[in-house]
Amino acid sequence: MSQGPIRFQGQGCAAGIFEGEVVLSKQPFGFWQGMDPQTGIVIDKRHDTCGLSIKDKAFVFPFGRGSTGTPGIFLEAVRNGCAPGAIVNVKSEPMIIMCAVLAEAFFRVTIPIVDGVEGDLARHLETGDRVRVDGSTGVIEVIGRG
Amino acid sequence: MQLTDAERRILDGAGGEPRRLALQVLVKLGEACGAERMVEIASAHLVASSYQIAGEAGIAIYTQLAEQGARVVVRTTSDPGSIDFARWREFKTPAEYAARQTKIAELLDRMGVIPTWTCTPYTTFNVPHFGEHLGWSESSAVVFANSVIGARTNRLAAYVDLCAALTGRVPCFGLHLDEGRRGDVLFELDAELSADFADHHFPALGYLVGQVVKDRIPVILGIRRATLDQLKAFGAASAASGSVALYHMIGITPEARTLEEAFGSRTPTERMAVGRREIEAVMEQMGASEGPVDVVGVGCPHASIDQMARYAALLEGKRVHPNTQLWICTNVVVEEMARKMGYLDVIQRAGARLMVGTCHNDCPLEAWGFRRLATDSGKFAYYTPTTVGTECAFASTEACIRAAITGRVERR
Numbered sequence: 001m002s003q004g005p006i007r008f009q010g011q012g013c014a015a016g017i018f019e020g021e022v023v024l025s026k027q028p029f030g031f032w033q034g035m036d037p038q039t040g041i042v043i044d045k046r047h048d049t050c051g052l053s054i055k056d057k058a059f060v061f062p063f064g065r066g067s068t069g070t071p072g073i074f075l076e077a078v079r080n081g082c083a084p085g086a087i088v089n090v091k092s093e094p095m096i097i098m099c100a101v102l103a104e105a106f107f108r109v110t111i112p113i114v115d116g117v118e119g120d121l122a123r124h125l126e127t128g129d130r131v132r133v134d135g136s137t138g139v140i141e142v143i144g145r146g
Numbered sequence: 147m148q149l150t151d152a153e154r155r156i157l158d159g160a161g162g163e164p165r166r167l168a169l170q171v172l173v174k175l176g177e178a179c180g181a182e183r184m185v186e187i188a189s190a191h192l193v194a195s196s197y198q199i200a201g202e203a204g205i206a207i208y209t210q211l212a213e214q215g216a217r218v219v220v221r222t223t224s225d226p227g228s229i230d231f232a233r234w235r236e237f238k239t240p241a242e243y244a245a246r247q248t249k250i251a252e253l254l255d256r257m258g259v260i261p262t263w264t265c266t267p268y269t270t271f272n273v274p275h276f277g278e279h280l281g282w283s284e285s286s287a288v289v290f291a292n293s294v295i296g297a298r299t300n301r302l303a304a305y306v307d308l309c310a311a312l313t314g315r316v317p318c319f320g321l322h323l324d325e326g327r328r329g330d331v332l333f334e335l336d337a338e339l340s341a342d343f344a345d346h347h348f349p350a351l352g353y354l355v356g357q358v359v360k361d362r363i364p365v366i367l368g369i370r371r372a373t374l375d376q377l378k379a380f381g382a383a384s385a386a387s388g389s390v391a392l393y394h395m396i397g398i399t400p401e402a403r404t405l406e407e408a409f410g411s412r413t414p415t416e417r418m419a420v421g422r423r424e425i426e427a428v429m430e431q432m433g434a435s436e437g438p439v440d441v442v443g444v445g446c447p448h449a450s451i452d453q454m455a456r457y458a459a460l461l462e463g464k465r466v467h468p469n470t471q472l473w474i475c476t477n478v479v480v481e482e483m484a485r486k487m488g489y490l491d492v493i494q495r496a497g498a499r500l501m502v503g504t505c506h507n508d509c510p511l512e513a514w515g516f517r518r519l520a521t522d523s524g525k526f527a528y529y530t531p532t533t534v535g536t537e538c539a540f541a542s543t544e545a546c547i548r549a550a551i552t553g554r555v556e557r558r
Contacts, residue, residue, distance in 0.1 A: 013178060033532045037201065044532075066389060068283040071304040072199035079203040093361075094179050098303040101174045105167055106207050106305075 008124075010088070010117035012138040014100035016110035018086035019143065022129045023057045025049045026122055030065035031073045031099070040082035049127075058131050058140075059084040060121065066095030074099040078107050086133040088140060089115040100135075114138050147176050147317070148183045156313065164216035168309035175306060176317025185279045185318040187220055187299075190311035191267050193283035194304035195224035195254060196508050197247040205246065207305060208253035211312075218258045218311040223267040225284045226448075226504045227251065231263070237501065238513040259311070263503030264477035266378070266448040268295070271479075276400060279322055281310025285389065286382035286447045286525060292392040294377045296400040298322045301391045321392055325410070327401060329394050331359045332414040335368025336421040343369060345376060346542035347425055349524030352380035354428040356388030358418060365394045365408045368420075372398050375450055382447050383524025432527040433538030435555070438469065439520045441536070442550040443506045444543060445475035446523035451483050453543075457498070458489035460547040466497035467553030471514075474498055475505040498550065507533045520555040522546045 027048050034044040040055030049061075055077075064070070077083040083103065087096060092115040100111045112135025121140070125131070128146020132139075155161070156169045172184065194200040200208075227247050230237055234244045251261060262270045265284050274280055274297035282288050283302040291297040300320045302310060310316045320326045333355060335343065355364045364384070372380075372395065384390035394402035402408035444457065457474055466472045474493065476484070481502050484490045490500065501509070506519070507529050519530050520539040527540045539555040549555040 032199075033529075037203075066301075066303075068193045068285050068288075068301055068307075069199040069304050071306070072194050072201060072204060075203040075207070075305070076201035079201075079206060094175060094300075095303050097178045098171075098175060098306050101171055101178075102303075102305050105171050106210070107203075 006142040008117045008119065008121055008140040010114040010138040010140060012134070012136045013092045013097050013115055014111060014113035014135050016112035016135045018058060018112050018133045020085050020130065021057050021146065022125055022127055022131055023049055023052050023054050023059050024122060024125050024127045025061040027061065028063050028065045029061045030067055030070070032067040032069045035073060035077060037073050037076035037082060038080060040077055052127070054084045055082045056085045058086040058088060058133050060088040060125060062090045064089070064093050064096045066093050070095045071099050071102050075102055075106065078103045078109050083109070083111060086111060086135070087113045088117065088121065088133060091115055114140060147173055147181060153184060163214045164211045165312050168312040169315070171306060171309045172313060172315060172317055176319065179317060179319045181317035181319040183318050184315040185322055186314055187281045187310060187316055188274060188278045189221040189272050189280055190218065190307055191223050191225065191272060191282040191284055191287055192259060192307045192311065193225045195227055195250060195263065197228040197243065197250055198508055199304055200250060205249055205253070208250065212253045212256040216257050216312055219314040220311060221260065221272060222258070222311040223260045223262040223270065223272040224254055226265055226508045227263050228504060228508050228510065230502050230504050232502065236499070237509060239510060243510055262477060264448050266450070266477065269448070269450055269480060270477060279316070281307055281316045283307040285385035286378070288391050289381035289385045289393065290378055292321055293381055293394070293399050294374065301389065327392060328363065328410040328412050329365035329408045329414065330362035331364050331416045331418070333364055333366045333418050333420055336419060339421050339425065340368040340370065344542070346522060348372070348376040348380040349383040349522065350425050350429050350432065351420065352383030353387045353432055353524040353528065354420070354424060355393070356384035356386065356390050359388055359390060361389045363392050363394070364390060365396065365402065365405070365414070367396045367405065369395050369398055373452070375453055378447055379524065383528070386525040386528040429540055432524060433540035435518055435537040435539045437518065437555065438553060439518045439539065439549050439555045440470060441506070441514070441516045441519050442470060442472045442546050443475065443519055443521040443523065443526050444546055446505055446521065446526045449474055449476040449480060451480050451487070454480060454484040454489045455487070456543065457547065458492040460544060461496035461498060462492055464496050464551050466550045470550050470553045472498040472547070472550035473501045473506065475501045478502055506530065518555070520546050520549045
């Protein structure tokens, strides 16, 4: 059971509101060759979330390893209904933010993104916790422990 | 962001729905990245031309745009596709897969994209000049355009590149600005390595540099001479192992005649000395596998006519081993020139194949069941364990061609 604050303040990078479960990673992540867009399952064998589904989850990882093909895989997951529901990073690179912008522009799917959360978010969250992510205000609230 | 009257009119829909949507995406990118304005571009290059990247989502997006009458407004070229359009059966590509790639080709045609199908558009019809602003995405082409030519482009994402092509603009930040192009990390070759720097050291050094700098700007001191192909190989490796979009090589690349020019008023945030030991260590990491090899990959990034001449010379009068495939990746322009020059004939007589408009990494190869790949490319070495699912042996071009002939890769 995680301890600590239940409300975190970060920067809103892409608007929208999400409520649901957390998948927490302590490693950088690349969607290109990192996620199966047909299922939303992490397939990168070197990654600490390998085998977990990030479909409709708040996917928390430090930063993206951004191939320029990233939105290709990401939008394929969006089209299949298998994309993460929200993304929380230490630092969100343009490639990740573009995924949310493109998802909204072409598929009218909103995926809030928050980065730059004060304090060590990863120490206060666990996979399975329930959170509310507000991509406009940058506020993340823990609403249930997993 | 400060937008011009023309840009405001586009956002109001005066240029049609595709351009409105495209500019809206670019404005959001600009706002997220602190751009103050847009900058007009001379050309675009699209990475999501391959079905492997674009998938059904890409077909849906391109269909929507094409049906709304989208047309590119600047010279726009396509990255490799996921099939060799002329030889996909030969490469055992499933017919349904080839049909989906062909669908993407039709949609890009309708939007006015030049079908170059290459990661080296600068060997075809998309040749930037110094200082020109671009909207390019393919990572190896971006690093070449910025570093070797001195043109200016950020690493655009898939589909954002098309937004740039449809509007002729990108948000002005990062590598479009003088202050975004200064060096961060200095790599100094020691005297021995500098004197003895071999062809296959270019991709190896690029791979090492990318690992160290991630997305910062490296400056390399100690390279005495380099061909365009060597600079291409260095950049592609650095853009794969890291996300290098611009490097400076003192005395070689155009914005780095001196260290002062490369760093501007900055001082290096980090310095690293590189000698034989560091180069050997990174080559181990890139692929130290030895033994029977079932596939050899050269031409990543796509081979130039100079490289075709070299492969032909190495293959003259030789025969590729019956258990080994030697696939040379290139674009249709170089293919045609190689045919006229007689190189193609020599290469094919030796039993090697040309893989045109695609490559080992973009094409589905499950049907082949490959186990070990030998390559002279740092980019292939980085991606192949996941894309082709093979063990990898990184070696010089000569050693790769030799491996294709003997059927075994011996690294030294």
